[in-house]
Amino acid sequence: MVVDNELDDAAVDRIFRALADATRRDILRRTLGGEQSVSALAADYDMSFAAVQKHVAVLEAAELVIKRAEGRERLVRADPETIARARMLLAEYERLWRARIDRLDDLLRDDPAL
Numbered sequence: 001m002v003v004d005n006e007l008d009d010a011a012v013d014r015i016f017r018a019l020a021d022a023t024r025r026d027i028l029r030r031t032l033g034g035e036q037s038v039s040a041l042a043a044d045y046d047m048s049f050a051a052v053q054k055h056v057a058v059l060e061a062a063e064l065v066i067k068r069a070e071g072r073e074r075l076v077r078a079d080p081e082t083i084a085r086a087r088m089l090l091a092e093y094e095r096l097w098r099a100r101i102d103r104l105d106d107l108l109r110d111d112p113a114l
Contacts, residue, residue, distance in 0.1 A: 007085055011063070015086050018062035023047075024055050028078055031065055035077040038067075 007015070018024050027041055042052035056076055059065040063082045068075050 007089060012089065014062040015064065015082065018058050018064055019086075021055070021058075023052075024059055027052075027055055027076070028059060028064055028083075031076050031078040032080075032083075035075045038074045038076060041076065 019028075023045060030036060030041065038053055038056055039049070041056070042049045045052055056065065056067060056074075059076075060067050063079055064086075065076050066079050
């Protein structure tokens with residue numbers, strides 16, 4: 001699967017703000033395994049249906065999940081493309097920091113005074 005990794009700053013902010021909440025991370029995890037209704041998702045939380053709907057709306061705004069109507073139900077599934085983009089962004093940050101640490105290691109190894 002080829003995924004365009006370009007995310008603008010606003011999209012990155014939406015993604016990581018959405019992932020900052022444990023309930024939203026759990027909803028995302030549950031929808032990675034397959035499509036679920038908002039009602040089924042809400043049944044497992046000690047909060048109102050409306051609160052779960054708001055969590056789903058945040059995930060949808062961040063494009064981490066896709067919601068569709070089927071009759072009276074709203075079905076939610078994770079969007080693997082956006083998740084892949086976020087993962088690639090984190091991998092880029094990891095490469096950046098590993099390169100910085102490697103340079104620091106080189107400096108420490110090459111300077112006997114340190």
